[in-house]
Amino acid sequence: MASVTELPSGSWRVQIRRKGHKPINETFSTERLANAFAKKKEAQLEQIKATGGIKPEKGLTLADCIDDYLANSRELQRSAMAIYKRLKATIGSVNLMDVNYEFLTIFAEERMVGKSTGVTVAGDLSLITSVLKYCKKKRKLDIDSYTADRVRKELGEDHKIKSAEIELIPTEDELGKILRYFDNDRPCIIDMPPLIRFAVATGMRQEEICRILIEDINKNPESPSVLIRERKHPKEKLSRNERVPLLPEAWVIAQQAIGGRQSGCLFPYNSRSVGAAYRRARVGVGVTSGTRFHDLRHLAVTNFFAIGLSVPQVAVMSGHRDWQTLKRYRHIKAKDVQRAYRELKMKEKSSKAVIEGMAWVVEEVKRLRGELAKLERAN
Incomplete structure (x- = not known):
């Protein structure tokens, strides 16, 4: 009562x-x-x-729900905030009860008639799903929280929309130009070259890199590692602490960044500022591919597979929960097959040499034992 x-x-x-x-x-x-x-x-x-839920109030719009969701959620990336702003301007006035399967299907198809790509539309529907799930769980509204997700999946099955299979990965030439931009004595508050190289060496997200604490680094030279606190799950918005190994190149960069300090952030910079500095450098050197700092993570994962790490091993480095997601980075090229063949042949030759060497040692031991027996009989 x-x-x-x-x-x-x-x-x-x-x-x-x-x-x-x-x-x-x-x-x-x-x-x-x-x-x-x-x-x-x-x-x-x-x-x-x-x-299990209450009927949405009359007059409750999608824009109202988006505002409520943003006010009670963790800080989102600027790209997501821009999409929510556009959604509020275009379909925000629609009553929440009218945001159903038919409406969202028409919305998606009309978006694709214009210049929007399937990937863009899929992103819109995913963000709408986040808002609907919030309203279902937190506001206890009696709605179908998965309707936008079903529209996205069904259009994907019809090959009308699909996610990009491979994210943009900067080329060696593009990365070299960007690094030279910062190496040319340009005034910059952020020391970007070590950050860029560390991202390529670890596969960490830029937010994770900027949150690393020196106190959380295991400085054992035999097996250096770092504890990443609250490592996020992109889809489920869950997080947990994870200890990640620092491979030799990353460990060298980390040591240089630590210097004589005992505590504090390894790279004491705002992650958004890091992304902005990278974009300025990309534009400054004329790289037109649109590569972002986040794409260094994709480059790192691709490199991990190239040196022979397995999917589970790469998942430990990158923090991917879904191993299926990592399959997109396993680019198998002709030169990779040739290199693998040469490495196998080298191992085969090494194994053969070892076996032959062991056989020679066995025969030599037998010969020496025979000589020793002769000497004993002669005495």
């Missing part, structure tokens, strides 16, 4: 306690308003108990 009490100030307070729900405490100027609110909230709680 709701508790409606008058306060010394003359206002009226509503308190509602229900098992499984957060306590509700609201204050109103009149008893009538307080009772109306209490009656409405109790009816909603009864509906949640009976059906």
